[in-house]
Amino acid sequence: MFSVRHQFDTEDSRAGFDFTQILYNSQETLTKPRSFVEYRRSSEGTIGKAVGSIRDEKDCSKIEEVDLEEPYHVFTRFEKWTLVAIAGAAGSFPTLTFNMYLPALDRIATDFKTSAGSANLAIMAYLLVQGVAPLLWGPLSDSFGRRSVYLVAFSCYVASCIVLSFSPSYAVLLLFRMVQAASITSTVSIGYAILRDISPPDEGDRFHDVFQGIRNGSFIMSPVLGGLLSNWTDFRCSFVFLFALSTTVLLAIAFFLPETLRSIAGNGTIPLAGIHQPLVWKCRIFGKPAHVDESLQPAARPITPKRRFIEPLRLFKEKDILLSLLFSSMVFMVWMMVTVSTTGLFKKAFGINEALLGLAFVPNFLGAIAGSALVGNLLDADLKRACSAYKHVHFLPSSTRISLHTLPTDFPIEHTRLARVPTFTVTLIIPLAFYGYALAYSDLTSLGGWICIVLVLQFLIAAAAHAICGVHQTLISDLWQQDGSEAASATSNLVRCMFAAIGVAVLQNIIECIGSGPTFLVLGLVVLILVPLPIVQWYFGERWRSARQAKFGDERAGQSTANI
Numbered sequence: 001m002f003s004v005r006h007q008f009d010t011e012d013s014r015a016g017f018d019f020t021q022i023l024y025n026s027q028e029t030l031t032k033p034r035s036f037v038e039y040r041r042s043s044e045g046t047i048g049k050a051v052g053s054i055r056d057e058k059d060c061s062k063i064e065e066v067d068l069e070e071p072y073h074v075f076t077r078f079e080k081w082t083l084v085a086i087a088g089a090a091g092s093f094p095t096l097t098f099n100m101y102l103p104a105l106d107r108i109a110t111d112f113k114t115s116a117g118s119a120n121l122a123i124m125a126y127l128l129v130q131g132v133a134p135l136l137w138g139p140l141s142d143s144f145g146r147r148s149v150y151l152v153a154f155s156c157y158v159a160s161c162i163v164l165s166f167s168p169s170y171a172v173l174l175l176f177r178m179v180q181a182a183s184i185t186s187t188v189s190i191g192y193a194i195l196r197d198i199s200p201p202d203e204g205d206r207f208h209d210v211f212q213g214i215r216n217g218s219f220i221m222s223p224v225l226g227g228l229l230s231n232w233t234d235f236r237c238s239f240v241f242l243f244a245l246s247t248t249v250l251l252a253i254a255f256f257l258p259e260t261l262r263s264i265a266g267n268g269t270i271p272l273a274g275i276h277q278p279l280v281w282k283c284r285i286f287g288k289p290a291h292v293d294e295s296l297q298p299a300a301r302p303i304t305p306k307r308r309f310i311e312p313l314r315l316f317k318e319k320d321i322l323l324s325l326l327f328s329s330m331v332f333m334v335w336m337m338v339t340v341s342t343t344g345l346f347k348k349a350f351g352i353n354e355a356l357l358g359l360a361f362v363p364n365f366l367g368a369i370a371g372s373a374l375v376g377n378l379l380d381a382d383l384k385r386a387c388s389a390y391k392h393v394h395f396l397p398s399s400t401r402i403s404l405h406t407l408p409t410d411f412p413i414e415h416t417r418l419a420r421v422p423t424f425t426v427t428l429i430i431p432l433a434f435y436g437y438a439l440a441y442s443d444l445t446s447l448g449g450w451i452c453i454v455l456v457l458q459f460l461i462a463a464a465a466h467a468i469c470g471v472h473q474t475l476i477s478d479l480w481q482q483d484g485s486e487a488a489s490a491t492s493n494l495v496r497c498m499f500a501a502i503g504v505a506v507l508q509n510i511i512e513c514i515g516s517g518p519t520f521l522v523l524g525l526v527v528l529i530l531v532p533l534p535i536v537q538w539y540f541g542e543r544w545r546s547a548r549q550a551k552f553g554d555e556r557a558g559q560s561t562a563n564i
Contacts, residue, residue, distance in 0.1 A: 073198045074268040080198050084207045086257050087191035088214030089249050090150060093157070093184045095219045097242065098126065099365070100226030101177075103357040104235035105343040111235070112170040116344050117508035122170075122177050123340055124505040129181035131497025134490050137186035139308040145261045146194050147253065148275050149186070154250040156183035161243035165236055188215065189489065197260035198268075219365050227358020255279045270296050312490040320414070320537050320544040321476055321488075325495045327533040328472035331428065332496040333503040334523045335465035338435065338458065339364055340504050345516055346454075349445040363455040367462030374463070375470040378420055386416040405481050409549060414541035417475040421468060421534050428464035429524045431457040436520030469496070479545060482552060 075083070101123070109119040141149040160179040167173045195207045229237040259265050259276035271292050272281070315321045339361070346352060346360055387402050390411055407413055435457045444450055477488045510519050 092218035099222035103227035223361035231354035367459035371463030371466035437517035
């Protein structure tokens with residue numbers, strides 16, 4: 001349900017400043033990719049843990065020769081675009097699965113003779129599983145491969161859609177919505193992993209844009225489709241549609257998607273065997289793949305350390321990261337409560353059917369996309385200015401490259417990222433305070449065109465909320481460089497989904513108790529009360545980051561001594 005590059009795929013949008021998508025461990029790469037070599041040259045020759053270290057130019061020329069002889073990946077452009085299309089289609093399912101359900105909430109409560117609050121429990125359960133599942137699927141895809149995890153995940157998803165197409169009781173609906181969430185949640189991160197496998201950062205930007213565009217399209221269209229199907233037929237038809245679509249994608253994966261994990265497939269020249277081989281290769285439908293080097297032996301499956309499954313939990317021990325997690329998760333919870341309450345409040349206030357309810361979600365989701373895109377551009381511009389100012393203060397040449405993977409301890413990354421938060425917070429709180437009251441009075445809601453004012457408020461709330469979440473997700477990825485952004489993304493997803501699940505669970509009871517106006521006013525006050533969290537991070541974040549860098553430096557030194 002997230003549309004933002006700076007939220008769930010934060011590092012992908014930083015290619016211009018040594019930002020890469022999500023970096024994987026070096027054991028994943030049998031053939032050293034060009035992007036890794038470029039990172040080594042830039043970091044060692046500019047600013048990292050030591051300023052101004054110089055690499056032997058003779059060695060650099062040798063590296064360039066290796067890059068020319070051995071490409072990052074041997075797939076043709078057509079083959080790469082085919083994989084991007086398949087990964088994009090697979091990555092659209094989390095938003096399709098969640099958003100198509102929203103316009104039908106009132107219909108579901110009516111059909112199963114349950115309350116609106118009970119109907120929201122299915123969303124709560126979905127969010128809980130969505131937060132936990134990536135902790136499992138991410139490490140498994142790094143060990144068993146992208147293709148294997150895709151096949152298992154989509155097989156489970158197709159089976160759950162079959163059951164949900166009948167869903168004789170609410171208990172069955174609740175259970176298999178959880179199965180849906182568990183099976184499909186990580187398709188976005190695996191899709192981005194495939195793009196990293198087949199393309200270096202300088203080539204991958206176009207692939208990432210198309211991948212993100214497919215996801216954004218599904219983000220907007222999914223509630224419209226769900227509303228139309230629920231209004232004209234039955235809410236179960238949404239699951240029939242998802243079954244047909246997921247079966248098509250599963251067949252495309254089975255027939256056309258080869259394994260891309262670089263520790264198994266290398267740069268595309270290592271022969272694939274067993275489940276790693278697509279059916280078109282296995283059956284030789286188009287002959288033998290031209291780029292495979294038959295003289296090479298199939299690679300052994302890498303072993304994922306058990307600690308990888310709990311690695312994201314380490315972030316809870318870091319004070320600065322914890323502050324970002326708490327504030328951004330509370331903001332995300334507020335946005336989710338606004339989104340989930342739309343069906344019941346709009347139906348009561350405006351008396352519209354499910355088809356129009358689906359359209360009513362569009363401004364909200366457009367706001368989410370707009371806020372994410374805006375904050376991405378602003379953060380990049382802020383980083384440029386901060387790097388220029390840092391080089392000016394330290395009398396460094398303008399050609400010096402500052403690597404975010406090894407930030408100097410005195411680089412003001414906290415100030416650079418958090419500078420926009422006050423503006424976004426005000427933009428969130430003011431519309432939120434008016435939103436509930438705009439729906440509470442029939443004298444207002446009966447006015448012609450009043451629904452447009454409410455939709456504008458939703459747009460502003462969504463844009464501001466996703467901008468704030470984007471800022472903090474980017475900052476968390478900047479602060480935690482020990483495992484790339486894998487652990488940072490998984491931890492953020494976990495905490496946000498937990499907060500959102502709690503908010504959705506109590507939402508209907510609060511509205512019934514005090515009304516929609518006071519409910520969202522209180523939520524705005526809650527955000528205001530939490531404003532000191534980023535303020536504390538602004539003043540103390542650099543000190544905490546320096547202490548963490550020193551601690552990890554001592555740990556690495558101890559490991560090196562032990563190895564010797």
